[in-house]
Amino acid sequence: MRATLDFVNNIFDHYNILCFGGRLPRLPIRLTDSLTHLGAFVHPKVWPASRPRGAGECHIRVSRCLDRSEDELVDTIVHEMIHYYIWYTHTVDDGPHGRCFLALMNEINNRLGLTMSVRGQTTSETLDSDKRIKPHYICITHWRDGRRLITVCARTRLFEIHADFAACPRVIAIEWWWSADPWFNRYGLTRTAKAMFITDADYENHVATATPCTCDGRTFQPLTARQPSSKF
Ligand SMILES: [Zn+2]
Structure with missing residues (x-):
């Protein structure tokens, strides 16, 4: 299927409740014609610490060009929502897909049966294999x-x-x-x-x-x- 705005917004609302307690304000979602990027969370690079973060100055992009399964689209949208959550809550992470991102992603994958992944990720199996006391x-x-x-x-x-x-x-x-x-x-x-x-x-x-x-x-x-x- 190809992404439509209705579909993407419905997925956003649904997983906002399931994964983030409904805390994420709705933000603009734009459909793109990108063949290389399935999705992206776009936000200002510089943000004064004292200024609260809101939905007004960021957006999520989802490519409508690629024909993908519904499950793959959901994985893409929820992946970008994790980036949004980390940014919105001022959470400090140690990389673009750092430990915090991976902890959230793995928890959501395990709990809801999604299959999100990131390139070069440290899997939970790798993390669990460190047995040093x-x-x-x-x-x-x-x-x-x-x-x-x-x-x-x-x-x-x-x-x-x-x-x-x-x-x-x-x-x-x-x-x-x-x-x-x-x-x-x-x-x-x-x-x-x-x-x-x-x-x-x-x-x-x-x-x-x-x-x-x-x-x-x-x-x-x-x-x-x-x-x-x-x-x-
Ligand atoms: Zn990402």
Whole structure:
């Protein structure tokens, strides 16, 4: 089938609910005659940090030239929606198809039976094959806009990272965890207060089962008494 605007907008609305909780504002979708690009998410390259991101200045392009199956079209549209979501939510990723993009893509593929892929991607199998046991100092930050993000910190930078998040007005709560689970190897070690996306399922399976800890800016230790997670 060839893409039509009706079809593409319906797919956008449908997967916006299924994948992004309906959080993505509708944006212009343009049909192109490209033979080389199935789809693209187009947004301004420079964006002042203080300016909220909206649908008005970005758009998704989908090629109507290529005759593709309905499933292939859906894969293309949802792929571009992941780019839109990452941009719209100010999520920091470590590449155009970085860890955050791949985590979202794999989660949606697994849950909804889509078959999205990216060229040169690191598959979840590759990530899961890293079985080295290492200590992980895990910071979970809760943001004013409702997001919950992860930072797997270098041990030597832990207190600096804690101070930076504590000073950030958009961070409303900080949790600390310790784990030797090789699953966290996929994040690498972060040396600055850079938070990354984690799916709810990954949080439940890997973070919520780790050892809860406290950090007061000078000491880091396992949580013994019942203490609420707090910012400071
Ligand atoms: Zn892409």
